[in-house]
Amino acid sequence: MQGHDDQEPTVHIRxxxxDSVNFVLKNVDLAFANSVRRVMMADIPTVAIDMVEIEINTSVLPDEFIAHRLGMVPLGSSNCDEAIRNTRDCTCLAGCDSCSIMLLLDVQCNDHSTMDVTSHHLDVVPPGTPGTWSQEGDSEAGEELSKRGEGFGRPVGKDDGSPPILICKIRKGQHLKLKCVAKKGIAKEHAKWSPCSAVSFEYDPYNKLRHTTHWFESDERGEWPLGPNAQEEEPPRDGEPFDFNAQPRTFYFDVETDGSxxxxxxxxxxxxxxxxxxxxxxxxxxxxxxLDMLTSADPHSNGHATTDTWGGDGGGGAAGWGPAAGGGGGWGASSPARGGASTGGWGSASPANSGGGSSWGGGGAASSQGWGSPNQQANGWNV
Amino acid sequence: MNAPNRYELYVLEDGEKPVEITEDTKIPNAATIKIVKQDHTLGNMLRAQLLSMPQILFAGYKVPHPLHPYFIIKIQTDGTVTPQEVLEQACTKLIGTLASLEAKFKREFSFKDVEGAVGGVGSNMAHEDPYGGAGGGAWSGGRDYLDF
Incomplete structure (x- = not known):
């Protein structure tokens, strides 16, 4: 692996x-190229429908089935970093314009023929519409809304006339009416948030490195036809000795997105x-x-006046006040931010949490359900 | 009901430390570093970068359990730098590589924009029924049991 370091990585977009890009990445490690692939597939935030509240469903499909299908519909997510917050970081209680997008679907069939309910029937409720969210006015509006592009949160392909995604088929008299809440997330949590529908990744088209074994009946080359990437590399000569020190340095990518x-x-x-x-x-x-010393000298970020009991012991490692505790979350139990910041409220069973009546769950403010379900779904399906 | 939040896979909890360093008591210049809320994406890349550095005697990583969102990386150096410093150098180097790659991508993409290679997809088939003629299933007209 040594001796390659002086070479700069290069890229060529073919x-x-x-909705797709095909490129060749050269002079990088296999591990590096694989990390690029992994991060594109699993770590980029997008928006997707996360909660579905079904009001009327007289179709042949059960509610869960439809909710799952709705979750998979790609929604426009350009500039997702700035245009929407994570609900867990938001100051609202269950959802607001800054961290969620409401979509409505209401389709009824009155014809004598089967009707397709598709992603094109999903309508985004424009942000700011009164009555969208159950608890209005408890959230700090950010500048997220101004950063949103035109197609943000809209089902992909609705604006350019491409074929829609089928959700359900209904016959005469059947009715489907539901409310969806789309949220931001990454594909590590659920694959519906992946912006990529496929990422092809290839190296060593001639298998010179013998990272794989080609099973064959009688003729290896005849039974394993070469792919198009083989044209980019020199074919091995007959009887060429195996170079066991060789490392892959050229990678062929094809990143195909779902349109979000x-x-x-x-x-x-x-x-x-x-x-x-x-x-x-x-x-x-x-x-x-x-940093531990820094945080102990900086009491303003956590609602406690006596910070020295906590952060005092230098590198000891007991200090609970990492850099992440800054944003008004922390243990300040009676502040409304506590209930809003955590959709789950797992750790809030500590005696420090004096806010609210319920001792479990989201600090009392979040849910009246007593045991505080981890996700604040009222009745909806957590797809 | 009792499931932990799914985002706990990748978000540090309040006050959670992103790294934890344990120095090895038996091997000189060696340390085991636990990196929380990260996975193979970072671990394998770091391992490969460390192995390409001359000061390294050993570098290896593992994700002990697929349901536990952390990995540990073991580093032994030749004594000129501490494992912690060499890991930091590896990170800096990788960031440099990524930044130069990012610049090259930007250049390549700008060329492609000029060429106007971004074409419409699927516009020619927009008028076909993508589900194979669902409209053909009209019932034989007339009375229906729903028409009361």
Whole structure:
């Protein structure tokens, strides 16, 4: 692996289409290329329907079935970093314009023929419509709304006349009426948030490195036809000795998106996300001794006046006040931010939580259900 | 009901430390570093970068259990730098590589934009029924048991 370090990585885009990009990445490690692939598939935020409240469903499909299908519908998610908050970071209780998008579907069949209910029937409720969210006015409006593009949250393909996604078929007299809430997330949580529908990744088209074994009946080359990427590399000569030190250095990618993000945005966001991960790790390594002292000297961010009982012991590791505790979350139990910040409210059973009547769940403010279900779904299906 | 929030797979909890360093007591210049809320994406990349650095004697990582969202990376150096420092150097180097790659991607994409390669997809088939003629299933008109 050594000796390659002086070479800079290069990239060549072979084809760029509306929803896919094909490129060749050279002079990088296998591990590096694979991380790029992984991060594009699993770590880029998009929006997808996360909660469905079904009012009328007289179709032949059960509610869960429809809710799951709705979750898979790709929604326009351009500039997702700035245009929408995570509900867990939002100041609202269950959902607001800054962290959620409401979509409505109301279709009834009155004809003598089967009717398709498709993704084109989903209508976005424009942000700011009164009565959209159950608890209005308890959230701090951010500048998220102004950062949203035109197609943000709309089902992909609704505006350009491409064929819609079938959700259900209904016959005469059947009715489907429901309310969806779309939220931001990443594909590590659920694959519906992946911006990629397929990422092809290939190296060593001639199998010179013997990372795989080709099973064959009589003729290996005849039974394993070469792919198009083989034209980019030199074919092995007959009887060439096996180079056991060789490392793969050229990778052929084809990133195909589901339309929620463009291919360019997926690639660029992926690289940025990897850098963020590394930068956070550096920060974590550096802050081992110093940051604990910093936080103990900085009482304003956590609602306690006596911070020295907590953060005092330098590098000891007991300090519960990491850098993440800054944003008004923390243990300040009676503040309304506590109930809103956590959709789950797992750790809030501590005696420090004096707010609200219920001792479990989301600090009393979130749910009247006593045991506080981890997700604040009223009746809906958690797809 | 009792399931932990799914985002706990990748979001640090309040006050949770992103890294935890344990120095090895038996092997010189070695440390085991636990990196929380990260997975193979970061682990394998770091391992490969560390192995390409001359000061490293050993570097390896593992995700001990697929349901536990952390990985551990073991590093042994030749003594000129501590494992912690060398990991930091590896991160910085990777960020540099990624930044230069990002610039190259930006250049390549801007060329493609000029060429106007971004074409419409599927516009020619917009008028066909994508589900194979669902409209053909009209019932034989007349009375229906729903028409009361």
């Amino acid at each position: 084809e760029l289409k509306k 993000l463009g291919p360019q945005e997926v690639v660029m966001k992926g690289l940025a996300e990897l850098q963020t991960k590394l930068a956070n790790l550096i920060l974590g390594l550096k802050s081992q001794p110093e």
